[in-house]
Amino acid sequence: MLFKRAALEGIKAGRITLAFRRWRKPGAKAGGEIMTALGRVQVTAIEETTLAALTPRDAARAGFDSLAALKSELGEREGTLYRIGLAYAGADPRVALRMDNDLDGATLAAILAKLARLSWALDHLERIARRPGIRAAELAAAAGLGTQPFKLRIRRLKSLGLTESLEVGYRLSPRGKLVLEALKNQG
Structure with a gap:
């Protein structure tokens, strides 16, 4: 609703x-x-x-x-x-979660394990990091997706405290920035 x-x-x-x-x-x-x-x-x-x-x-x-x-x-x-x-x-418990970027090794490993099951996660996090505040429709098109499927994916990232919605578009949260760096260092 x-x-x-x-x-x-x-x-x-x-x-x-x-x-x-x-x-x-x-x-x-x-x-x-x-x-x-x-x-x-x-x-x-x-x-x-x-x-x-x-x-x-x-x-x-x-x-x-x-x-x-x-x-x-x-x-x-x-x-x-x-x-x-x-x-x-x-x-909204996600507000406190996204500000928490003082992650211990176990918490970070758990987040990375969840993201490992989402083949698109790194791409979407990098896309939002490069273009914060861009309309979801534009980000979705650049990812080769419809707007609604893209938004559903972003909600999954948001539930982990990695992104936050803006008036228009999204940005990475402090936690999201930390996790993105950890993802890049894994590869």
């Missing part, structure tokens, strides 16, 4: 506790967590609903000024309408 920055700030502050989405099949599960730009968001509940069942209180809890504004946003899109309960679940 994607959220606009204002919605994320409302979730973090506890003002927004609901979201509504139209999906062909649920795009989230109750009890699951979503990583966002402002941290982790827990999905507390998910249930099918209808436009007719929405209330002004639902609209307010979803961050809308009125029920009409919520219904206008949901419009006539295809798919089943879902009511999703939300709660802020804490900071």
Whole structure:
């Protein structure tokens, strides 16, 4: 699930506790967590609903000024309408991870072992190091990939604390720079 920055700030502050989405099949599960730009968001509940069942209180809890504004946003899109309960679940643990570049030998070896299974990892890390802040579509094209498959790969690197997203594109984190040097020295 994607959220606009204002919605994320409302979730973090506890003002927004609901979201509504139209999906062909649920795009989230109750009890699951979503990583966002402002941290982790827990999905507390998910249930099918209808436009007719929405209330002004639902609209307010979803961050809308009125029920009409919520219904206008949901419009006539295809798919089943879902009511999703939300709660802020804490900071993104990857933020602290990517700043940690004081790695002991065992930790570095574990990261390198994970990257050894990703034949594309060195190429992508070098590409981002050479061109920080470049649009994902451009980096993907240069790697001979579509944008979405490329972004999925970068998320794997991000989960290890090696990259960070910018307004546009990516850059290596301090940990990513250290790991990239270790990868180069291996070869």
